[in-house]
Amino acid sequence: MPDIKNIIAARAARELKDGQVINLGIGIPTLVANHMPPGVDVVIHSENGAVGVGPAPEPLCGDPDRGNAGGAPITLIAGGSYFDSATSFGMIRGGHVDMTFLGTLQVDGEGNIASYEIPGKLVAGMGGAMDLLAGAKTVNVVTEHCSKDGASKLVKKCTFPLTGAGEADVIITERAVFRRYPGKGFVLEEVARGYTLDDIAACTDMDYVVSDTVQLEAFGPEPGE
Amino acid sequence: MPKNKVVSLDEAMSHIESGMTVAIGGFLSQGDPLTLIHGLKDTDVEDLTIISCTGGFRDRGIVELVNAGKVRRLIASHIGTTPDVVKAYHAGELEVELVPQGTLAEQMRAGGAGLGGFLTPTGLGTVVAEGKQQLQVNGKTYLLEKALRADVALVRAHDGDTWGNLRYRGTAGNYNPLCAACADYTIAEVEYLYCPGEIAPESVHTPGLYVKAVVRADLYYRGSSLSAC
Structure with missing residues (x-):
C-alpha cells in the first residue's frame, strides 16, 4: 500500500526553490520538510512566532516554551x-x-479554498490560514484527491466557508498536479504513476484544462511499491 | 528606584470584576499564564469576555475558565484543540467570535498603540469580511479591522523584574507582549524574578510601563503537555 501522504509531500517538495522562506501547515504539509530535494536549502517560518524551524526534538525532550502552530x-x-x-x-x-x-477540505477552479469549517460539524477556527493565503507569494494546496467518502476535494464550486478567495496557485494530490494561470484557470500538468487522464477526469469535479505538455507517470510510487 | 509592583495572587485578582474584558496571553499552552488563570478560576467573577488566540490545549488554559462558567464570550482564532470549548459553543453556553490569527494579533497591537484599527487584505471574500467596510488604497482592496482593548491582561514571562520589565522565552513570546500592551491593567506572572537592572535593558521585550502588577508564577504549571521533559 503506497504511503499517499508522503507521495504528496515528496511531490510538493519539488516546488521548493533554494533560498526560499516557507511556511508549512498541519498534516501533510508538515511532511514536506522530510523530502527536501538535494541542493535545495529553505528556511521554515512558523506563524506562531519562529523562523528557522529545525527537526522535531526527540520524544518527551521538547521545550515547553518552544512549539509550532499545532x-x-x-x-x-x-x-x-x-x-x-x-x-x-x-x-x-x-x-x-x-x-x-x-x-x-475543498478547492475549486477559481482558486477558492475552504479548509477550516464544515458547517454544523467541524468548528475549529481559521487560525493563521487566512493570513497565509492572503500574504504568501505562492499558495500550494496539498491534499488527498478525494475525501474518505470518495467525493472529489477538487470541487466545481466550494460550498464550505472560504478560507481564501482566488488564492490557490498549485494543487498537488497523490494523483495529479494542477497549476493556475491568469485567464486560463487550473491546468493539469502532471499525472501520477498508476493513473490515466481519464482517471483524473473521473475523480475531479473542478474545471481544468489539460496542458499540451502534460507529463504522465510524473511522480508517485515506484513500480512494485 | 521604580515602584515595586510585586503583589500576591489574591491582590492581583481583586482588580478583575464581572463583565470585564480580559486579554490572556499564550498559545496552545506555550506561555499560558496558568497561575493567573487558576487564580481567576477561584474568584467569583463571571460574565467575562476573553480575548486569546486559542482556547488552550486539551483541558488546560482558557478552557478551564469556560468550564467554570466564567466566560460569556470568547474572541479567538482557533478553538479546535479544546473540545470542551467547542462543546460549550455548540450548547449555546458560550459565544465565540473567530478571528484570523494575524488580524487578532494586529487588533491587539493597534489597541495597545492607540490606533482605531488597520487595513488588511486578510479575509476578503470570506465570512470575515461580512458587514465590514472595505477601502481602496493604491488600487488594492483592504478590509477595515477595528482595534481591540481589554480591561485586564493576564500574561506570563520567563523573566521579570519588580517594576514589570518582562522577557519571554521561545514562542511563549508570541501573544504575551501584545496582550500586555492592550489592557488598562496588566498582570504578569513571572518564572524568575529580578531586581530592576538585572535584565539587560536591550533584552527587555515588554517594558515595565505596560505592567501594573507582578505575581510569582507557579512553576508546576508550565507549557504544553506535549513537550514535557
Whole structure:
C-alpha cells in the first residue's frame, strides 16, 4: 500500500526553490520538510512566532516554551529567531514568506479554498490560514484527491466557508498536479504513476484544462511499491 | 528606584470584576499564564469576555475558565484543540467570535498603540469580511479591522523584574507582549524574578510601563503537555 501522504509531500517538495522562506501547515504539509530535494536549502517560518524551524526534538525532550502552530515541540536551527505574533503575521502579509503549503477540505477552479469549517460539524477556527493565503507569494494546496467518502476535494464550486478567495496557485494530490494561470484557470500538468487522464477526469469535479505538455507517470510510487 | 509592583495572587485578582474584558496571553499552552488563570478560576467573577488566540490545549488554559462558567464570550482564532470549548459553543453556553490569527494579533497591537484599527487584505471574500467596510488604497482592496482593548491582561514571562520589565522565552513570546500592551491593567506572572537592572535593558521585550502588577508564577504549571521533559 503506497504511503499517499508522503507521495504528496515528496511531490510538493519539488516546488521548493533554494533560498526560499516557507511556511508549512498541519498534516501533510508538515511532511514536506522530510523530502527536501538535494541542493535545495529553505528556511521554515512558523506563524506562531519562529523562523528557522529545525527537526522535531526527540520524544518527551521538547521545550515547553518552544512549539509550532499545532502546539508540537520544535527546535531551531542556528540563525533562527523568535518574535511576537504581530511581527510574524506582518512577515506573512508583508510578502516576506515565499511559499505556503496547506491542506484543504475543498478547492475549486477559481482558486477558492475552504479548509477550516464544515458547517454544523467541524468548528475549529481559521487560525493563521487566512493570513497565509492572503500574504504568501505562492499558495500550494496539498491534499488527498478525494475525501474518505470518495467525493472529489477538487470541487466545481466550494460550498464550505472560504478560507481564501482566488488564492490557490498549485494543487498537488497523490494523483495529479494542477497549476493556475491568469485567464486560463487550473491546468493539469502532471499525472501520477498508476493513473490515466481519464482517471483524473473521473475523480475531479473542478474545471481544468489539460496542458499540451502534460507529463504522465510524473511522480508517485515506484513500480512494485 | 521604580515602584515595586510585586503583589500576591489574591491582590492581583481583586482588580478583575464581572463583565470585564480580559486579554490572556499564550498559545496552545506555550506561555499560558496558568497561575493567573487558576487564580481567576477561584474568584467569583463571571460574565467575562476573553480575548486569546486559542482556547488552550486539551483541558488546560482558557478552557478551564469556560468550564467554570466564567466566560460569556470568547474572541479567538482557533478553538479546535479544546473540545470542551467547542462543546460549550455548540450548547449555546458560550459565544465565540473567530478571528484570523494575524488580524487578532494586529487588533491587539493597534489597541495597545492607540490606533482605531488597520487595513488588511486578510479575509476578503470570506465570512470575515461580512458587514465590514472595505477601502481602496493604491488600487488594492483592504478590509477595515477595528482595534481591540481589554480591561485586564493576564500574561506570563520567563523573566521579570519588580517594576514589570518582562522577557519571554521561545514562542511563549508570541501573544504575551501584545496582550500586555492592550489592557488598562496588566498582570504578569513571572518564572524568575529580578531586581530592576538585572535584565539587560536591550533584552527587555515588554517594558515595565505596560505592567501594573507582578505575581510569582507557579512553576508546576508550565507549557504544553506535549513537550514535557
